[in-house]
């Protein structure tokens with residue numbers, strides 16, 4: 179068993195550290211007290227990241243990606259989050275509005291029209307599945323796509339869709355066969371966001387970044403050739419690529435937890451109470467000992483699961499475990515860091531309250547903690563799941 183990170187990843191990480199220092203940290207400092215970032219500034223970061231080879235690093239080389247696989251991707255995401263990144267971290271690889279492996283299902287024409295411009299930062303996208311009446315139970319979506327000659331007419335509402343206010347096209351999941359639903363009755367369409375009948379309202383979440391939105395489809399006409407993959411195969415398509423999102427959250431959590439640990443150690447060494455640095459108090463030391471122990475567990479869970487997914491293993495329970503454990507750990511880590519910083523931890527200029535807001539969202543997005551526990555339990559009880567040997 180060789181548990182060393184390969185040389186190609188080491189080189190990528192060294193280049194990434196340089197890129198973050200030169201291009202990202204000055205911008206983070208400039209926009210430190212802001213919540214909403216001008217879209218043009220984000221696009222500029224994406225273009226620079228594209229030139230440097232980080233944007234779409236997880237996509238295959240034949241579509242202009244870095245061909246780094248999921249292990250390379252999680253290493254990159256973890257590294258980004260180890261640094262003082264608040265706003266631009268996800269723009270480096272694309273994040274929710276950027277390239278996603280689901281789009282590898284594009285046919286030749288769709289690749290030219292949607293995927294390649296996306297890879298070149300000429301277009302942005304969004305993933306539109308969730309609806310007001312269907313979140314955790316995504317198979318219950320009500321948005322309908324009815325056939326009309328060679329077109330489909332889409333009607334319905336999606337909400338909480340990250341990237342939708344700036345997207346040029348959306349991956350929209352709609353019911354094409356109400357009898358079959360998740361078993362062959364949900365189809366994914368590539369929909370141009372300037373199509374007549376579409377309206378988008380910005381929804382400001384806890385992160386207040388203006389990136390999520392509600393999309394209304396009022397009899398939007400979409401040509402049949404805009405079906406991604408096959409008719410009825412939309413749900414299967416979304417599930418096939420689900421591990422990327424889950425592992426990305428695990429890697430984000432690992433990077434941010436390390437950052438919380440470092441910040442807390444630095445602060446504890448210099449903050450003196452009752453004549454001694456608080457770092458010398460066992461109460462503080464044990465908080466940091468627990469945090470570093472859990473970080474070590476998470477980090478190896480992320481690497482090991484990513485490595486297995488790259489080898490084509492299913493890992494449905496394991497990716498849920500990573501997402502569940504990571505999102506809950508990082509929440510505790512930020513909370514602990516605030517506790518160690520005392521009142522200072524609640525001041526905006528320290529940045530911890532922002533991380534608390536950002537990391538709180540991780541227990542909801544990409545499936546809630548309860549839904550991941552449900553998935554893990556199902557795998558344990560119903561599938562022939564066994565511990566990796």
Ligand SMILES: Cc1cc2nc3c(=O)[nH]c(=O)nc-3n(C[C@H](O)[C@H](O)[C@H](O)COP(=O)(O)OP(=O)(O)OC[C@H]3O[C@@H](n4cnc5c(N)ncnc54)[C@H](O)[C@@H]3O)c2cc1C
Pocket residue numbers: 274304305306307308312313314315337338339340341383390539542543544545546547548549552
């Ligand atoms: C900032 C943000 C960005 C998002 N971006 C996107 C995006 O880009 N694209 C997209 O499609 N979606 C997106 N989402 C939607 C997100 O995936 C959903 O919010 C999430 O899946 C939960 O769905 P819900 O909000 O409807 O909660 P609900 O499903 O209504 O759940 C409410 C509560 O009930 C619990 N619960 C539900 N069912 C069960 C059960 N069977 N057993 C036990 N507990 C249960 C849940 O865990 C939760 O605690 C985003 C959400 C947010 C907040």
